[in-house]
Amino acid sequence: MPKAVLMQGNQACAEGAIIAGARFFAGYPITPSTEIAELLAKKLPQVGGTFIQMEDEIAGIAAVIGGSIAGTKSLTATSGPGFSLKQELIGYASIAEVPCVIVNVQRTGPSTGQPTSPAQGDVMQARWGSHGDRGVIALSPSSVPETFTLTIDAFNLAEKYRTPVVLLLDEIIGHMREKFVMPDSNQQMIINRKKPTLPPGEFLPYKPDEDGVPPMPAYGDGYRFHTTGLVHDYTGFPTGSNAVTDEVIDRLHSKITKNIDDIVKYEEFNLDDAEIAVVAFGGTARSAYAAIESARKQGVRAGLFRPITIWPAPEKQILRLADKVKAIIVAEMNHGQYINEVRQIVNGKTQVVSLAKWNNEPITPSEMLAAIQAIR
Numbered sequence: 001m002p003k004a005v006l007m008q009g010n011q012a013c014a015e016g017a018i019i020a021g022a023r024f025f026a027g028y029p030i031t032p033s034t035e036i037a038e039l040l041a042k043k044l045p046q047v048g049g050t051f052i053q054m055e056d057e058i059a060g061i062a063a064v065i066g067g068s069i070a071g072t073k074s075l076t077a078t079s080g081p082g083f084s085l086k087q088e089l090i091g092y093a094s095i096a097e098v099p100c101v102i103v104n105v106q107r108t109g110p111s112t113g114q115p116t117s118p119a120q121g122d123v124m125q126a127r128w129g130s131h132g133d134r135g136v137i138a139l140s141p142s143s144v145p146e147t148f149t150l151t152i153d154a155f156n157l158a159e160k161y162r163t164p165v166v167l168l169l170d171e172i173i174g175h176m177r178e179k180f181v182m183p184d185s186n187q188q189m190i191i192n193r194k195k196p197t198l199p200p201g202e203f204l205p206y207k208p209d210e211d212g213v214p215p216m217p218a219y220g221d222g223y224r225f226h227t228t229g230l231v232h233d234y235t236g237f238p239t240g241s242n243a244v245t246d247e248v249i250d251r252l253h254s255k256i257t258k259n260i261d262d263i264v265k266y267e268e269f270n271l272d273d274a275e276i277a278v279v280a281f282g283g284t285a286r287s288a289y290a291a292i293e294s295a296r297k298q299g300v301r302a303g304l305f306r307p308i309t310i311w312p313a314p315e316k317q318i319l320r321l322a323d324k325v326k327a328i329i330v331a332e333m334n335h336g337q338y339i340n341e342v343r344q345i346v347n348g349k350t351q352v353v354s355l356a357k358w359n360n361e362p363i364t365p366s367e368m369l370a371a372i373q374a375i376r
Contacts, residue, residue, distance in 0.1 A: 007180035009147045009173040010035035010077075013103055014043065016151030017075055019185050021192070022101070023049035026063035027076040028056055031115040032171040033105035036077040057082035061089040061102065068093075068100045069227060071218025073155055077103040080113060083122055083129070090164050091130035092229045094252060097206070097214065099158035099193060101151070103167045105174040108360055117360035118171040120282055120333040124340075126166045127311045133249050135256030137263060138166040138311040142285040144178035150308070156191040157263060161255055162213050168310060170333065172283025172362055196223060204234040212255035256312060265308035266317055270296065274303030276375050277321050278355075279342055280331040281307050284363050288331060291368035302372050310338070315345050322349040327375045331355040331363050351375070 007015075014036050017025075025040045041051040050067075054060040060076045067074035078086065083104045093100055106122045108114035122129075126138040137157050141147040151167060158165040194215040196203050205225035208214045217223040226236035231248050233239045256263060270292055271277060280288040288304045295302040305321055305328075307314050321328065328350060330339035336356040343352045355371045357363045 012148040014039040016148040020152040020155035024067035024074040027060040033077040057085040061086040075101040080109040087129040093164040094134040097162040135253040207234040267306040269304035271303035290365035327351040
């Protein structure tokens with residue numbers, strides 16, 4: 001029988017990465033993500049993997065890209081300042097279509113900020129931090145067990161769509177300890193990248209299949225391919241062609257936007273008859289459950305919409321929500337970031353209210369209940 005244990009969110013992330021097939025970690029210790037590196041330093045060698053503590057955050061993501069190109073599922077873990085340093089190479093991984101996972105356990109910022117305090121201030125950075133146009137996938141768990149499953153999902157999405165995926169924790173979830181029963185690893189759906197079926201002489205490394213994703217050999221598989229951060233044609237070599245540039249940039253978006261239903265995950269809680277909806281994710285959603293139950297006891301029909309996939313945003317679901325409720329409260333531990341995305345999606349269909357907090361403390365259930373009660 002599987003044994004129930006008390007497990008930390010960061011620990012669940014490390015365990016999920018190993019189950020997903022990750023065998024390479026490169027990074028630099030930074031609070032509040034350090035436990036991920038600590039555990040993987042111990043456990044990766046036990047399963048034939050490799051852990052490297054790099055000299056800085058930039059080297060960490062660079063090594064991860066190299067590990068992935070060599071054919072190994074790879075990840076790094078960081079927090080705000082490190083996430084900033086990684087942005088240029090996250091863009092490189094995007095245009096070179098290198099699958100990898102970047103775990104960002106958010107803390108209060110900017111700069112060094114408050115290293116051990118909870119925050120959700122990197123939401124927009126996860127979407128727009130790297131320059132240029134590209135599609136982005138970012139996931140946000142709200143519990144320790146979900147951190148485990150979403151880490152596996154992050155690797156599956158990275159491998160399936162040949163893209164970097166951000167796992168956007170916050171300090172609450174990273175350091176929280178909850179009851180966790182490790183699932184049978186044989187029951188987990190694990191996706192690996194597509195390999196070429198053509199012989200090396202006929203293979204074009206960046207020619208996409210019908211799903212918009214090119215097969216990906218590893219260095220050493222016998223296929224010749226070139227990797228660059230420049231716009232490249234199907235051969236992988238740089239080109240200044242207008243038509244190729246248009247196709248490449250569009251495909252970085254379309255391979256994600258055309259698969260929204262496969263990528264987007266969300267949770268609805270007490271929304272069937274709700275008049276007021278709270279949109280909250282990560283650690284903030286924990287307070288929302290309690291606040292909504294209290295509101296219901298007082299006769300206020302409130303519910304929670306929790307985006308699990310932060311990016312791409314669950315537009316269809318939020319639009320549907322806007323047609324049903326008289327107000328949406330966007331609760332987040334920052335100065336107000338995701339609310340801008342919700343307002344853009346809703347486009348005036350209903351009232352959108354901000355419940356933002358950025359003072360090192362989580363939004364409490366009582367604060368959320370007060371925001372619900374204030375809606376008229």
